[in-house]
Amino acid sequence: QVQLVESGAEVKKPGASVKVSCKASGYSFTSYYMHWVRQAPGQGLEWMGWINPNSGGTSYAQKFQGRVTMTRDTSISTAYMELSSLRSDDTAVYYCARDRRLRAVAGIDYWGQGTLVTVSS
């Protein structure tokens, strides 16, 4: 069965960076795009970007351009999302989420459990 297991909660100071990992299992990691979506407390879903695990190609939401980097390690079927220059309004649950369609962007059918990132001085 498809599983996405994210790394644990993080507490960071403003200006720092955070790197969240997402280990995939139960499917061919390189065949499906991986999205990152965040949700601030009491707020809606915000798409951050995706990575094509096969090529390493990425697409980022304009809001996060220059601050987010998505990478992957195919040898261990793991995707990473690094967000830099953290601010208090980056406090959120960060989800990795697999696209439902082979080698395309079409919607999300599997989600990680979420990683809470708290930014506080």
Add this chain to the structure above:
Amino acid sequence: DIQMTQSPSSLSASVGDRVTITCRPSQSISSYLNWYQQKPGKAPKLLIYAASSLQSGVPSRFSGSGSGTDFTLTISSLQPEDFATYYCQQSYSTLVAFGGGTKVEIK
């Protein structure tokens, strides 16, 4: 970027009611529209993809319709487990975007 506008932002309904939620993208997205349900503390769940296709395992009381710039999610007979927040999402552009969400509450 394509902006997604959902309405209403919240609604109150009773068990058994028919509920309709609307999603309007800022430009035509053909049928590249998905719907998700999210319950508190949980990850979202895919309900409908490609505007009207029911995801496997999702009850048939959920349905989606529309194309272009006007989409609807309908719950034909609201059940207690359907009280949640619903989001639309466009996948027409590789710059994916979610709507703001519609919270369905118990009347």
